[in-house]
Amino acid sequence: QKEVEQDPGPLSVPEGAIVSLNCTYSNSAFQYFMWYRQYSRKGPELLMYTYSSGNKEDGRFTAQVDKSSKYISLFIRDSQPSDSATYLCAMKGYGQNFVFGPGTRLSVLP
Amino acid sequence: EPEVTQTPSHQVTQMGQEVILRCVPISNHLYFYWYRQILGQKVEFLVSFYNNEISEKSEIFDDQFSVERPDGSNFTLKIRSTKLEDSAMYFCASRGAVMGDDTQYFGPGTRLTVL
Numbered sequence: 001q002k003e004v005e006q007d008p009g010p011l012s013v014p015e016g017a018i019v020s021l022n023c024t025y026s027n028s029a030f031q032y033f034m035w036y037r038q039y040s041r042k043g044p045e046l047l048m049y050t051y052s053s054g055n056k057e058d059g060r061f062t063a064q065v066d067k068s069s070k071y072i073s074l075f076i077r078d079s080q081p082s083d084s085a086t087y088l089c090a091m092k093g094y095g096q097n098f099v100f101g102p103g104t105r106l107s108v109l110p
Numbered sequence: 111e112p113e114v115t116q117t118p119s120h121q122v123t124q125m126g127q128e129v130i131l132r133c134v135p136i137s138n139h140l141y142f143y144w145y146r147q148i149l150g151q152k153v154e155f156l157v158s159f160y161n162n163e164i165s166e167k168s169e170i171f172d173d174q175f176s177v178e179r180p181d182g183s184n185f186t187l188k189i190r191s192t193k194l195e196d197s198a199m200y201f202c203a204s205r206g207a208v209m210g211d212d213t214q215y216f217g218p219g220t221r222l223t224v225l
Contacts, residue, residue: 017113036216046214046215101152102151
């Protein structure tokens with residue numbers, strides 16, 4: 001079993017849709033969770049950072065962590081064509097380095 | 111807003127040649143990282159650097175690789191004798207020293223092509 005799994009997509013949605021992106025993990029030591037957005041041939045751009053179970057909201061983005069299920073999600077409300085990118089989850093335990101998921105490609109169609 | 115910068119944006123080299131990839135981390139950051147992303151694959155950790163020494167390195171970071179902070183602003187990754195399989199995007203990242211904040215900020219990457 002891979003340490004971090006993520007549906008590679010591509011995921012295509014119409015503009016305005018709610019998008020749900022998910023990662024599962026196997027390492028119960030992971031405590032810190034991030035979501036990055038990566039446009040083609042660009043560096044990852046931090047979207048959300050959380051270290052506790054529950055929800056964290058920032059504008060149109062909501063990050064959800066369920067440590068008991070080893071499952072994290074990123075929700076995008078009112079999706080825009082500019083949200084079209086690859087979304088990477090990353091996570092780590094205390095004192096460890098980040099492990100990235102393979103990314104989900106999202107296309108928001110106008 | 112402060113950002114991590116990397117040069118060059120694209121480097122083409124012949125197999126066996128040495129390359130140096132350069133990064134300027136965010137100015138008050140103390141922890142520095144290199145990651146690699148082979149085309150179509152996930153971002154992979156290479157090495158972390160703090161207080162002028164390597165903190166941790168992955169199995170990818172073998173003897174062909176080295177890192178250096180030659181002055182107060184630059185952070186470099188050297189690949190001594192490049193191989194075809196070194197072709198990838200190389201990302202530098204940095205983070206500050208705020209307790210409990212592991213946020214890493216990434217540069218735009220250097221695309222390395224080994225011919």
